[in-house]
Amino acid sequence: MPADFISSLFVFILAAFLGFELIKRVSPLLHTPLMSLTNALDAIVVVAAIIIAGQHETKLSTALGLIAVAASFSNMVGGFLITDRMLHMFKTGKKKKS
Amino acid sequence: MSPDQILMLIDFTYIAATVGFILSLKWLSSPVTAMRGVLIGEIASASAVVATLFDARVTEHKWVIIALIIGAGVGVPLGLVKMTAVPQRTALSHAFGALSAALVGISEYYVAAPNVGKFQMAEIGLEVVIGSLTVTGSLIAAGKLQEIKWIPQRPITYKGQNYVSLAVLASAVILILALVLHPEDTFLFPIMVGVALVFGVMLVTPIGGADMPTVISLLNSYAGFSASLLGFVLQSKVLVVAGALDGASGFILSVIMCKAMNRSFANVLFGAFGQVQAAAAGTKEDRVVKSASAEDAANILAAASRVVIVPGYGMAVAQAQHKVRELYDILSKKGVDVRFGIHPVAGRMPGHMNVLLAEADIPYDRLLEMDAINGDLPQTDVALVIGANDVTNPAARSDQSSPIYGMPIIDVDKARTVMVIKRSMAAGFAGIDNPLYYLDHTLMLFGDAKNFVSDIVREIGGSGH
Numbered sequence: 001m002p003a004d005f006i007s008s009l010f011v012f013i014l015a016a017f018l019g020f021e022l023i024k025r026v027s028p029l030l031h032t033p034l035m036s037l038t039n040a041l042d043a044i045v046v047v048a049a050i051i052i053a054g055q056h057e058t059k060l061s062t063a064l065g066l067i068a069v070a071a072s073f074s075n076m077v078g079g080f081l082i083t084d085r086m087l088h089m090f091k092t093g094k095k096k097k098s
Numbered sequence: 099m100s101p102d103q104i105l106m107l108i109d110f111t112y113i114a115a116t117v118g119f120i121l122s123l124k125w126l127s128s129p130v131t132a133m134r135g136v137l138i139g140e141i142a143s144a145s146a147v148v149a150t151l152f153d154a155r156v157t158e159h160k161w162v163i164i165a166l167i168i169g170a171g172v173g174v175p176l177g178l179v180k181m182t183a184v185p186q187r188t189a190l191s192h193a194f195g196a197l198s199a200a201l202v203g204i205s206e207y208y209v210a211a212p213n214v215g216k217f218q219m220a221e222i223g224l225e226v227v228i229g230s231l232t233v234t235g236s237l238i239a240a241g242k243l244q245e246i247k248w249i250p251q252r253p254i255t256y257k258g259q260n261y262v263s264l265a266v267l268a269s270a271v272i273l274i275l276a277l278v279l280h281p282e283d284t285f286l287f288p289i290m291v292g293v294a295l296v297f298g299v300m301l302v303t304p305i306g307g308a309d310m311p312t313v314i315s316l317l318n319s320y321a322g323f324s325a326s327l328l329g330f331v332l333q334s335k336v337l338v339v340a341g342a343l344d345g346a347s348g349f350i351l352s353v354i355m356c357k358a359m360n361r362s363f364a365n366v367l368f369g370a371f372g373q374v375q376a377a378a379a380g381t382k383e384d385r386v387v388k389s390a391s392a393e394d395a396a397n398i399l400a401a402a403s404r405v406v407i408v409p410g411y412g413m414a415v416a417q418a419q420h421k422v423r424e425l426y427d428i429l430s431k432k433g434v435d436v437r438f439g440i441h442p443v444a445g446r447m448p449g450h451m452n453v454l455l456a457e458a459d460i461p462y463d464r465l466l467e468m469d470a471i472n473g474d475l476p477q478t479d480v481a482l483v484i485g486a487n488d489v490t491n492p493a494a495r496s497d498q499s500s501p502i503y504g505m506p507i508i509d510v511d512k513a514r515t516v517m518v519i520k521r522s523m524a525a526g527f528a529g530i531d532n533p534l535y536y537l538d539h540t541l542m543l544f545g546d547a548k549n550f551v552s553d554i555v556r557e558i559g560g561s562g563h
Contacts, residue, residue: 002217008330008338015326015339018120019346025127028354028442028467031449032184034126034347035318039191041119041139042344045198045325046169047112047150048332052205053165054156061205062158066165068205072198073169074176075191076147080140081177082187087136089181089456090129092463 033086040079046072101154111149112336118142119340123347129462146336181457182414185446186243189314193236195321199328199341200229204291206331212282218331219281223274225327227294231270232320234298239313242302243446253306266297305366307411308488310446312355312366319348351448358442358468360494360505387523390541392550395517396557398541399425400432402479402515406471408439408508409451412485412520416547422484423458424555432558437464439471439481439508441489472509481513483534485547487520491532502530516540519550 026034049072053065099107118138125135147166156162179187203226207214214222241249273290276283305313326341328334356363390398399405407426413419429436438460444451452465475481483490492511493500510516511534518535520542534540543550 002215004333005217005221005330008333008335011335011338012326012330012342015342016346019123019343020350022120022123022127022343023347023350026123027128028440028449029452029462029465030126030129030132031351031354032188032447032453033132033449035188035314035351035448036184036191037122037126037136037139038318038322038344038347039188039195041122041143041340042195042322042325043198044115044119044143044146044336044340045195045202045328046166047146048202048328048334048337049198050147050150050162051153051155052202052209054153054158054162056158057209061209062161064201064205066161068198068201069162069165070169070172071194071201073147073166074171074173075194075198076143077170077173078176078187079173079191080136080143081174082179082184084133084136085177086181086184086453086456087129087132089453089459090132090462091456091459092129092461 029090030087033083036079036083036086040076040083043072043076043079046076104152104154108149108153111145112334115142115146116336116339119343123343181453182417183244184453185310185314185450186240188447189236189240189243189317192314192317192321193233193240196229196232196236196317196324199321199324200226200233200291203229203328203331204287207287211284211287214281216278216281219278220274221327221331223277223290225324225331226291227270227274228320228327229324230291230294231298231301232317232324234295235302235313236298236317236321238299238302239305239310239317242307243310250303254303259304263297263300266293266300270294270297307446308443309359309366311443311448311450312352312359312363314447315348315351315355316363316366317348319345319352322346322348355443355448358506360502385536387535387542388540389544390517392543392553393557395541395543395550396554398515398517399429399434399480399482399554400558402434404474404478405429405434405436405480405482406439406475406478406510406513407436408441408444408481408483408486408490408510409455410441410444410484410486410489411446411450412487413547414445414450414454414485416485418484418547418551419454419458421548421551421555422455423460425551425558426460426464428555428558437466437471437474439468439475439510440465441468441486441508444486444489468506468508475509475512478513480515480517481510483510483516483518483520484551485519487532488530490518490534491530493531493533497533500530510534511537511540514539517543519543519545519547521546 049068122135122139125131270293322344329337490510494502494505494507
């Protein structure tokens with residue numbers, strides 16, 4: 001088995017465990033923003049897309065890469081934007097309206 | 099700086115970004131720190147993108163920048179949709195995320211093909227299959243949520259469906275294996291992608307609206323895991339981590355949603371809920387229903403000291419949340435203690451009701467989870483159900499023959515008076531009969547949720563002077 005795979009698996013398992021622990025603590029109140037935030041974080045795929053599009057290996061890989069750049073970057077921008085908007089709406093009843 | 103130094107700097111930026119992602123999720127745990135969580139996530143993502151533009155492998159910047167601008171151009175309107183459209187927006191973003199991961203995997207394959215190592219082929223195959231099925235599955239889910247005409251809303255089922263679906267999935271797996279064993283047969287790759295795309299459609303079409311919270315969560319987790327697998331293919335640890343966090347989040351939410359319906363994953367995906375009912379209903383046609391007018395409802399609410407409002411998808415459909423806020427305001431002003439009981443699967447995605455009510459300016463400390471509110475219902479004067487049905491069905495507690503037996507519900511029947519705003523006596527999702535409506539202390543308020551709540555508000559306002 002390639003060493004790269006083992007080290008990736010190692011990181012994956014640690015990250016998944018950490019994810020379970022962190023997400024269990026998120027209040028159900030915020031489950032919708034949680035989903036849009038993780039979606040925005042997941043859009044980090046854009047860095048891989050930038051490389052495949054920018055290294056210009058073949059016409060096909062460049063074209064697919066560019067579509068991937070646009071798709072994931074739209075998730076990044078849109079995901080953070082909507083999460084931010086949603087969280088602004090959550091106010092307590094203690095009369096401190098912004 | 100030398101190329102080596104630049105490379106090192108990029109790697110350190112990725113490590114810092116990974117830390118940022120973890121902090122971002124950590125701070126999301128409470129509404130008090132959540133804004134900080136978004137900010138650090140934004141900084142982490144933005145710095146990773148900027149750092150990547152300096153990667154020596156990126157030689158063509160012009161088109162990349164144009165693609166980023168197009169992406170931002172699509173992302174901004176998707177970030178500004180109305181709160182009622184959030185479920186379909188979320189499904190669409192799962193499709194985009196999975197599309198991106200799948201396309202990068204496909205490009206990697208064609209750059210290397212046919213000289214793809216067996217191990218790498220297995221990784222790419224799995225990644226592309228999961229990514230592709232998530233793309234079409236999420237698009238169908240988004241279409242159902244948006245109520246696009248040519249996408250059937252009702253679950254589409256036929257005899258032997260599960261076997262057909264499993265056969266399609268199995269053939270995708272066989273194609274991956276074939277490619278691993280014979281990497282020179284590159285023509286198999288597009289077939290594999292096609293089969294995965296078809297499977298995505300078959301996965302979601304049989305699923306009905308009420309199961310959407312689970313399906314959206316599951317697609318969320320597939321999108322995350324496909325990104326993580328892409329990290330394996332590209333040996334990019336930042337992708338492995340971000341994908342694993344997203345995948346774990348979707349997975350936990352799916353488990354929560356399944357528990358809230360007392361069903362297993364397999365049951366949601368292969369169950370077709372609608373087919374087991376009908377047995378329990380019938381024979382009881384002589385039962386009487388008491389209905390009441392807005393005036394009656396207003397008098398009862400104004401005289402109460404504790405009220406619990408239980409919203410459901412019907413409130414979202416009727417766009418009644420702002421009228422509900424007016425009701426909340428006018429009752430609070432009269433000294434009535436008004437709180438909201440939120441069932442985990444109320445609405446079309448996890449947390450859907452909370453976002454709608456928060457948008458209507460209802461303070462979030464008034465929004466209580468099912469377990470937090472249930473203990474208080476016996477001391478509650480009025481439970482007002484707006485557009486919710488199955489999540490308040492007491493048959494889930496007592497009637498073993500009911501298809502929803504065992505599902506945790508909000509115990510509205512324990513309140514002194516129950517009022518249910520409902521269009522008609524038509525049964526809810528899957529046609530399950532709700533004995534709540536025939537109880538002695540239940541009053542049915544027939545009408546559109548928005549209009550009825552607004553009538554109640556007017557009556558309370560009128561009688562107050």
